[in-house]
Amino acid sequence: METVAMNQIEKKKLHPHKFTLWVAIASILMMFAGLTSAFIVKSNLVGWKDIEIPGIFWVSTGVILVSSLTIQMALRSFRQREMSQYRLLMGITFVLGTLFVILQWIGFNKLWDQGIQFSGSAGAGQFLYVIFGAHALHVIGGIVALAIMFVKAFFGKIKLYSAVPVEVMSTYWHFVDILWLYLLVFFLIIG
């Protein structure tokens, strides 16, 4: 009886890895808060140049939104022990994530060709490269983790039943997704 009660108390507690992830998310948010507030401060100074966001960033937004959906479905299939479906969905998420980064790169190139470059006077463009670039790096970090989990799901010798790593992965993935939406809206409104 006591054991059962104890277990229920235990269940309410967050797994240390998930907790660590949430603190890490707070930390990453602080970095982007620093960058975006720097943007706001600077946009009020002389010599500021606004930019038009290339349409391709809307495509990448769609891609990352779909990938959020697929990783959530992957988590559900893992919980239901449908491993082949889990592997398929993880693979799709991986491809979509990679596609997102490629689209961002194309977007950067489009801007660059419009003459929005690093050198010279300040403007939203310089911030865009830094802020979207930093975001893309965080997505790439997620892609690497995804790839490792994907490979493990195929070749892993040890069968894993704990859903925690998948949960951590999906939470992080949703985070970079929501972070992207924030950054895009930020640039649309203020940029």
Added chain:
Amino acid sequence: MSEALHVHHDTAVGHDVHHDDHGHHHQSFISKYIFSMDHKTIGKQFLITGIVWAIIGGLFSVLFRLQLGFPGQSFPILETFFGHWAKGGTIQPEFYYALVTMHGTVLVFFVLTAGLSGTFSNFLIPLQIGARDMASPLMNMLSYWFFFMASIIMISSLFIQTGPASGGWTMYPPLSALGQASDGSKLGADLWLISMALFIVSQLLAGLNYISTILNMRTKGMSMTRMPLTIWALFFTAVLGVLSFPVLLSGAVLLLFDRNLGTSFFLSDIVVNGQILPNEGGSAILFQHLFWFLGHPEVYIILLPAMGMCSEVLSVNSRKPIFGYMAMLGSMFAIAILAFLVWAHHMFVTGLNPFLGSVFVLLTLLIAVPSAIKVFNWLTTLWRGNIRFTPAMLFAIGFVSLFISGGLTGIFLGNSTIDIHLHDTMFVIAHFHIVMGVASMFGMFAGIYHWFPKMFGRYLNNTLAYFHFWVTIIGAYLIFWPMHYEGLAGMPRRYLDKSIWVSFNQFGSLDQMITIVTVIVFAVQLMFVFNFFYSIFKGRKVTSTNPWGATTLEWTTPILPGHGNWTGEIPEVHRWPYDYGKDGREFIPQTEPIGANESKH
């Protein structure tokens, strides 16, 4: 049964690791001492790396004090060691500015951040909350090795042709952004920024780990309000670090862009050597905001661990409960919040809006309240205590003394009107060295002397320790007290040579005295380093598990705990950590259940 279950679940992560290598097979030298995942070894790695850095950073201060005490005088031995940096035995301007910059960088980040909270968070958190290891031992190991890489890069910048960064430890652009402006702003500044980026990664990995370990891996019965104040202090330190270091990272990244890719985040309308730069619309003040948004919490990242450890040492060696445990918690919480709201008091003279300035004055002066509460509680803990003057205790008392005398001058500087006169003078140097630098150093020494027996199973030599304490505290006051007078008279900081100002000539002999004392104090620190390393191998052996008669959990482990800390089950906690002198008993360990007739505290 339920207890065993609980313990197992609570430490699921630490436990898995622990099963593999605890007591079952011998680890190789590399996995035990170098790429170790044992929190105790990682703590010692941070400590020893920190000591190496402290020697380097301390030596830098001795060198530039030579210039300040004896301007222009030739010390031929310097040329032997430093070549063209000290041509003819006199310290060259570039060398001087490099020394000042590196002294600040090294002491603030590599010694008092990594060396202090890195050492004691790693060492004490699992031991004092009753965990087998950190939440993620791998991340913990990575945090040390990122710190090590940062160290290597920073050290390498000392040996390049153009020298290390030399625009001041705050790296304000445009000076730090333009290689044309000074030698130190060439490759040295890039290495500085890269090293700091790695350092920040290290601190974030470490901080995440500390927070999740403290919140998730406490042993049964160890509620938050039963944690020693050390752990609370280290917890707030980690929270501050995790939330403020990323902002410095964004500042550093933008500065790297400005330096190498020609962007204009911080640069605007600049002419260097008659050449007009294309940068427009940047704001140098923006960097100061980003820097000090980290920089001020950084002060408390340095100070809080010292506060926590001194609270512990004062209580143990007064044989009295800490006075006002909850007030201590509340004031640390208040300090942690206020730390984020006062950064602009470093920027009163940047043209900051005076109304905004007055808000920051108010918030800054508010910090005096929790600080005063803490001081009051330390003094009342000592009050009528049965004091044992161990070396750790002396350093803890010294910490309180320095915190008071250095903190009071903070009230001067926190007022924007007075700050206009005192800004960038030696008064500022005196203030922050006493309250943050030397005080935290004392906290670190208190921690080392107190927990050395737990780290290495031996004691430090007491005679050398007492000598170390008295010379250091007298020396610290002799060095920094007179700087208040210099600063009030308007003597600027960072200047290479002030002898052309007639008004400062009266301070010539005072500066000589400061320099001579600096050399003596530095030599005594080397003696401490000798004592440290000698005692690791030859010190008097610890014979009991609880040499100080303390209540906390780390003294329930074997004298030299292995990986996993406790040989049997992790002990259960039944009381707060400060039951000293209660019901006629000298101390009651946290592991002892509350008796039937026990009085309430």
